[in-house]
Amino acid sequence: MEYTVEVKNLTLRYGSFIAVDNISFNVKKGEIFGLLGPNGAGKTSTIKVLTTLVPPTKGRVLISNYDVEKEPRQVRRVMGWVASEVILDDDLQVIENLKLQASLQGLYGWEENAENMLEYFKIKETRNKKVGGLSTGMRKKLEIIMALLSEPSVIFMDEPTIGLDVGTRKMLWELIRDIRKKHGVTIFLTTHYMEEADDLCDRIAIISKGKIVAIDTPEKLKAKAGSSIITLEVNQDFKASDLKGIKANRKGNEINISLKGGDASFTKILKRINLKNVDSLRLTKPSLDTVFLNLTGSTMEEQESSKIQNMNFYATIRRARS
Numbered sequence: 568m569e570y571t572v573e574v575k576n577l578t579l580r581y582g583s584f585i586a587v588d589n590i591s592f593n594v595k596k597g598e599i600f601g602l603l604g605p606n607g608a609g610k611t612s613t614i615k616v617l618t619t620l621v622p623p624t625k626g627r628v629l630i631s632n633y634d635v636e637k638e639p640r641q642v643r644r645v646m647g648w649v650a651s652e653v654i655l656d657d658d659l660q661v662i663e664n665l666k667l668q669a670s671l672q673g674l675y676g677w678e679e680n681a682e683n684m685l686e687y688f689k690i691k692e693t694r695n696k697k698v699g700g701l702s703t704g705m706r707k708k709l710e711i712i713m714a715l716l717s718e719p720s721v722i723f724m725d726e727p728t729i730g731l732d733v734g735t736r737k738m739l740w741e742l743i744r745d746i747r748k749k750h751g752v753t754i755f756l757t758t759h760y761m762e763e764a765d766d767l768c769d770r771i772a773i774i775s776k777g778k779i780v781a782i783d784t785p786e787k788l789k790a791k792a793g794s795s796i797i798t799l800e801v802n803q804d805f806k807a808s809d810l811k812g813i814k815a816n817r818k819g820n821e822i823n824i825s826l827k828g829g830d831a832s833f834t835k836i837l838k839r840i841n842l843k844n845v846d847s848l849r850l851t852k853p854s855l856d857t858v859f860l861n862l863t864g865s866t867m868e869e870q871e872s873s874k875i876q877n878m879n880f881y882a883t884i885r886r887a888r889s
Contacts, residue, residue, distance in 0.1 A: 568593075568595060569595070569596045570593045570594060570595055570596065570629075571594055571595070571596045571597075571598075571630065571631055571720055571721045571753040572592075572593065572594035572600070572617065572628075572629070572630055572721060572753070572755060573593050573594075573627075573628065573629040574590060574591055574592050574593070574613075574617070574626070574627075574628050575591050575626055575627045575628075576589050576590075576591055576625060576626040576627070577589070577590050577591070577613070577616060577623055577625070577626035577627075577628060578590075578623065578624045578625040578626055579609075579612050579613075579615075579616055579621065579623055579624050580624045585777050586609050586612035586777055587609045587612050587613055587616070587623075587777050588609070588776070588777035588778050589625075589626070589778070590609075590613070590626075590774070590777075590778060590779045591626075591779075592772055592779060592782055594721075594753060594755060595753070595769075596720075596751075596753055597747065597751055597752070597753055598753055598754070598769045598770065599743065599744075599747060599753075599754040599756060599767050599768050599769050600753070600754065600755050600756065600768060600769065600770055600771075600772070601756045601757070601758060601764045601767070601768035601770070601771040601772070602614070602755070602756070602757050602771075602772050602774060603757070603758070603764060603771055603772070603773050603774070603859065604773060604774035604775055604863065605775065605863050605864075608774045608775050608776060608777070608863070609774050609776070609777040609778075610757055610774055611725075612777075613774065614723060614725060614755075614757065616628055616635060617630065617635065617723065617755070618642075618643075618646065618648065618723055619635050619639040619642050619643060622635075622636050623635070623636060630642045630645060630646060630720075630721060631645045631720045631721065633645065643672075644672075644717065644719075645717075645719050645720045645721065646719050646720070646721050646722070646723060647713075647714030647715055647716075647717065647719040647721070647722040647723070647752075648714055648722070648723050648725075649707075649710050649711055649714050649722060649723070649724040649725070649727045650710075650725050650727070651725050651726035651727060651729050651730075653706075654710060654713075655698045655706060655709060655710065656698065657697065657698050657699030658697065658698075658699065659697065659698060660694070660695050660696060660697055660698070661685070661690070661693050661694050661695070661696060661698060661701075661709060662681070662694050662695060664698055664709065664713065665677070665681045665709075665712065665713060665716065668713045668716055669681075669716060672716070672717050674716060674717055677716055677717075680716065680718070681712065681716060684712045684715060684716075685712065687749075688708045688711070688712060688742070689708075690705050690708050690709065693705060693709075703731060703732075703735055704735045704738055704739075707727065707728075707731070707735070707739055708742065710727075711739075711742060711746065715746065715750065715752070718750075719752060720752065720753060721752065721753040721754075721755060722746075722752055722753070722754055722755070723755045724743070724754060724755065724756045724757070725757050726757055726758055726759060727739065727756075727758075728740075728758070728760065728763060729758075729759055729760075736760070736763070740763065740766060740767055743756075743767060744767070754767075756768065761854065761855040761856045761859065764785065764855060765785045765854075765855050768785060769784065770782065770783060770784055770785075771783070771784075771785055771788060771855070773788075773858070773859060773862050773863065775862060775863040775864075780862045780863070781858070781862055785855060788855065788858045789852065789853040789854065789855060789857075789858060790853065791858070792853035792854070792857045792858045792861060793853050793857070794825045794826050794853070795825075795826040795833070795850060795851060795852045795853065796823050796824065796825060796826065796850070796851045797823070797824040797826055797833065797836065797848065797849075797850055798821060798822070798823050798824075798848070798849050798850075798851065799821070799822040799823075799824070799840075799845050799847075799848055800820055800821060800845070800846045800847040800848070801820050801821075801822060801844055801845050801846060802820070802844050802845075802846055803820075804844045805820075805822075805844035805845065806844075808841075809840060809841035809843075809844060810822075810839075810840060810841075811839045811840065811841070812839075813836060813839060813840065820846075824836060826850075833850065
């Protein structure tokens with residue numbers, strides 16, 4: 568198995584406070600990997616170590632076989648970065664932002680790659696326009712191009728879609744899938760959107776109080792959260808015999824049946840129930856939000872709201888200073 572990110576016994580302390588507590592995990596080459604956690608759980612601290620911004624207190628981290636502590640310059644050459652905050656210069660043209668990024672990374676012969684990506688992402692017509700006049704979607708596309716400019720093996724995306732409208736967010740999901748497919752790049756993603764993590768990520772790690780409390784595929788994590796529930800709304804003529812021996816909990820006109828065995832079990836149960844006196848039926852499956860709540864004690868919606876409020880505050884401060 569070839570890994571792009573290898574984390575072994577990583578610990579990060581700030582004085583006496585343990586931000587990251589002896590965590591270990593690997594990210595496969597070409598994988599879209601999600602790191603989820605409440606505010607203050609150690610998510611940002613982990614990202615800081617992986618991107619060479621902060622050295623680890625203990626443990627070892629390899630990015631494309633380069634040690635983040637011993638070989639930080641090599642690590643920076645093989646990684647790209649897409650942040651939740653704005654990293655573009657609004658007063659510069661699109662091509663000037665790309666030129667600045669290339670200069671900061673010490674890239675040579677980047678121009679052809681940049682032109683090809685502007686065309687691929689369908690924003691070539693903005694080449695000579697100032698970034699301040701671009702739409703939110705175009706700005707995010709430009710940020711991804713900047714991250715890809717050095718042809719990295721891994722891109723770290725820190726909540727890249729937070730605060731965006733649903734249409735722009737889903738457009739970016741498609742772009743993330745496309746760049747993984749076209750460039751073979753590994754994506755390391757943090758997000759506050761459960762739908763996003765469920766839809767995009769091959770595997771997810773959940774961190775809480777500095778420790779990895781779960782790591783698996785979205786489907787397996789949801790399966791661990793419990794069974795799906797079939798809820799029947801029945802009329803007054805419905806009798807216990809209509810369930811034909813199926814175990815269920817009834818409260819008034821609502822009947823809940825715990826489902827085990829997936830879609831096949833669902834179909835078998837429906838065939839056994841007398842549906843003549845059933846007014847409505849719904850299937851509730853375990854969600855990632857349920858998993859997150861069980862493991863961390865909070866919901867992702869609460870975390871997202873806090874993050875957006877902070878972003879809006881800093882945006883207001885920037886406007887006041889301009």
